[in-house]
Amino acid sequence: xxxxxxxxxxxxxxxxxxxxxxxxxxxxxxxxxxxxxxxxxxxxxxxxxxxxxxxxxxxxxxxxxxxxxxxxxxxxxxxxxxxxxxxxxxxxxxxxxxxxxxxxxxxxxxxxxxxxxxxxxxxxxxxxxxxxxxxxxxxxxxxxxxxxxxxxxxxxxxxxxxxxxxxxxxxxxxxxxxxxxxxxxxxxxxxxxxxxxxxxxxxxxxxxxxxxxxxxxxxxxxxxxxxxxxxxxxxxxxxxxxxxxxxxxxxxxxxxxxxxxxxxxxxxxxxxxxxxxxxxxxxxxxxxxxxxxxxxxxxxxxxxxxxxxxxxxxxxxxxxxxxxxxxxxxxxxxxxxxxxxxxxxxxxxxxxxxxxxxxxxxxxxxxxxxxxxxxxx
Numbered sequence: 591x592x593x594x595x596x597x598x599x600x601x602x603x604x605x606x607x608x609x610x611x612x613x614x615x616x617x618x619x620x621x622x623x624x625x626x627x628x629x630x631x632x633x634x635x636x637x638x639x640x641x642x643x644x645x646x647x648x649x650x651x652x653x654x655x656x657x658x659x660x661x662x663x664x665x666x667x668x669x670x671x672x673x674x675x676x677x678x679x680x681x682x683x684x685x686x687x688x689x690x691x692x693x694x695x696x697x698x699x700x701x702x703x704x705x706x707x708x709x710x711x712x713x714x715x716x717x718x719x720x721x722x723x724x725x726x727x728x729x730x731x732x733x734x735x736x737x738x739x740x741x742x743x744x745x746x747x748x749x750x751x752x753x754x755x756x757x758x759x760x761x762x763x764x765x766x767x768x769x770x771x772x773x774x775x776x777x778x779x780x781x782x783x784x785x786x787x788x789x790x791x792x793x794x795x796x797x798x799x800x801x802x803x804x805x806x807x808x809x810x811x812x813x814x815x816x817x818x819x820x821x822x823x824x825x826x827x828x829x830x831x832x833x834x835x836x837x838x839x840x841x842x843x844x845x846x847x848x849x850x851x852x853x854x855x856x857x858x859x860x861x862x863x864x865x866x867x868x869x870x871x872x873x874x875x876x877x878x879x880x881x882x883x884x885x886x887x888x889x890x891x892x893x894x895x896x897x898x899x900x901x902x903x904x905x906x907x908x909x910x911x912x913x914x915x916x917x918x919x920x921x922x923x924x925x926x927x928x929x930x931x932x933x934x935x936x937x938x939x940x941x942x943x944x945x946x947x948x949x950x951x952x953x954x955x956x957x958x959x960x961x962x963x964x965x966x967x
Contacts, residue, residue: 630665631863633855635691638677638698640801641670644821644885645847648753649693651881652849652874659866659873666691677799684850685745691867692850696749697782697842704922705738707782708931709751710845713915717939719754721946722844723875726751729938734931742927746853750868751846752875756886760839760903761816762807762823762832770910779803779815783918784841790914800826807831816841819882820890829898836903840911847878901966 635653639645646668653666671677680692681699700707709731714722725731732750739745761780767773774792785795796812804827806812814832816839817823828835849871856864894900923929958965 628663630660630663631859633664633666633690633867634669634674635666635693636669636671636674636680636683636689637692638671638680638694638799642825643670643800644819644825645693646670648847648874648878648881651877652693652752652870655873655877656866656870659870660863664863664866668693671799671801677801681745681747681850684747684852687746687852687854690852690855692848694848694850695781695845696751696848697784697845700782703738703743704783704786705925705928705931707784708928708935709735710848711782711784711842712844712932712935713919714840714844715936715939715943717844717935717943718946719756719844719846721939721942722935723751723754723846724942725935725938726846729942730934731931734934738927740853748851748853748856750849750851750871752849752871753847753878753882754875755845755847756819756882757838757844758818758842759816759820759823760836760841760907761814762828763814763834763836764832766834766899767836767907768904769906773814773907776814777812779806779812779817780841782842783922787841787911787914787918790918791910804828804831818845819886820893821882821885824889824893829893829896833897833899835893835898835900837900838902838908840908840915847875 633656635649637646637649639649649668653668656664656666674689675683677694678698680689680694681702683689684692696706696710700711709726712722717725726735735749735751739747739749761778763776765772770791773788776793777796778788778793779796779798780788781797785797789795793814796806798806798812798815800817800822803812803815803817807815808831815828817826817828823829823835851867856867859867890900919932923932954965
């Protein structure tokens with residue numbers, strides 16, 4: 591682990607020792623709350639997103655809630671990708687104390703350890719995004735994440751997940767695709783274990799930050815790609831470089847934002863402020879979900895009105911993705927820790943999704959009943 595170059599006198603110890611040292615001289619003013627005279631603690635937080643991406647606004651929902659709940663004692667300096675470090679370098683920057691916090695996704699650093707992608711872009715076994723985020727908080731996922739980051743990798747970070755992202759579209763293609771044979775040989779952008787998955791299905795995969803995707807399409811570096819959602823894709827200008835947009839895919843059927851915090855920074859905070867930083871993730875998760883459903887759906891309508899060929903990913907491709915996951919899992923489980931994570935996820939999904947599926951009415955039937963002819967056949 592990188593040695594932390596921090597003063598042995600933490601914020602907390604400074605406030606406490608300062609109060610003791612100045613106690614005699616300030617005895618007459620002790621009735622006034624000391625916090626009122628303190629400047630806010632500034633948290634330097636960078637995202638992995640371009641300034642124009644909708645995810646910057648969603649990160650801002652976290653900032654707004656933390657600052658209000660702290661009564662102004664915390665102020666978050668929210669920065670876009672590249673402001674301090676590159677999009678894929680925020681983990682190292684938080685570990686080293688260059689950043690106090692980051693807003694990203696765990697798949698971006700699966701190159702350091704493939705198990706990282708299981709906390710964002712794994713096989714999910716039929717669980718939906720809410721199922722998998724629930725696994726993180728109730729099924730042992732958070733403890734496994736801590737074991738990976740702190741114990742195995744020796745990172746000086748605390749990590750939490752928030753916002754169960756809708757399943758990611760298969761993406762944008764210059765030409766229509768109808769079967770798994772049609773995607774073989776295509777140069778495709780994705781990240782995390784999805785890169786290994788699509789590579790195994792015959793695609794040539796490039797892992798690029800969001801801001802580099804459209805320029806890569808324009809230069810012919812890639813000829814198909816996915817990022818995450820209709821709003822981000824539209825803001826990138828995806829509709830200017832491809833017109834075939836396929837929704838629904840198993841390559842990244844579940845993901846969540848990753849909130850990374852420098853461990854020393856968090857431990858230096860007073861207990862109430864640390865709780866606000868942590869529980870702010872849950873508060874922002876709810877806000878993000880409502881905001882995403884509103885924007886993703888309205889932006890999808892704009893893409894349709896603009897002439898984009900929007901359709902669901904062919905079932906044959908989805909079936910081929912599941913077969914590819916099954917084969918890849920066998921290889922991945924040669925790593926004992928990865929097997930432990932996958933065993934934990936399987937046990938959770940087998941029980942929880944059994945309930946979810948049996949308990950769920952056919953929402954497609956209801957939609958067709960009230961909005962007949964709207965959905966494609």
